[in-house]
Amino acid sequence: MDDEGPNGNHGFDGGRSRFPRRVYAVGNEPDPRFSLANERTFLAWLRTSLALVAAGVALEALGFPQSAGFRGAAAIVFIALGLAAAVRAWFGWMATESALRRESLLPAPSLGLLLVIGMVIGVLLVALGSIP
């Protein structure tokens, strides 16, 4: 791998035709199993996103809790977290794939703490809105 120049071999087609170029233009082909694991992590984040959005929609559709202010606030919190998770899915996949190709350290699992805090706030809003 050391005789492939400073930017590596770019993969078998020079990284030209693979999207996004920002990822595939640098580094070497990683172990396929690592790329596949990165892809499944991306898909898991996407499903997390859909579940969070579904939680927000369900609150509004079921009219729960009864207090409209708390219900709307909780629903917005869950949907905002869902949107953030979808964005993270894509950019996290790019960052990890780049790191795998450059053989550098993997990025931190960003958004984990925000997700936990946001979900606690969302559940608290539901609980507060349920007080008769």
Next chain:
Amino acid sequence: MTAPFDPGLQVERTSLAWTRTALALALAGAVVTRLTFDRLGVVAVTLGLVAVGSAVATATLAGVRYRRATVSLGQSGTLPTDGAVLALASASALAAGVAAAVFVMWGMLDA
């Protein structure tokens, strides 16, 4: 029938992950269509068809991806796939989230 690329069945597991994600995307599209139908009517149905169509496209492209990966890994040991289908799936999830936000905003305006 040749032996799979690796004993951990990574390609197969990834393919199954795509299938259930596409299923969730299709479901999200159908639910959002139903919830916005009263306000948007034909527009909701049109957007819903686009959403479900995008989920079907994701599942189909993921199937093509699985076949390409299996062939290429068997022949050269390299993974030929890229991030195009991932971008499509991300955009679909984002669109579902935005539609859900609009639905909730309506509810707040009505209250």
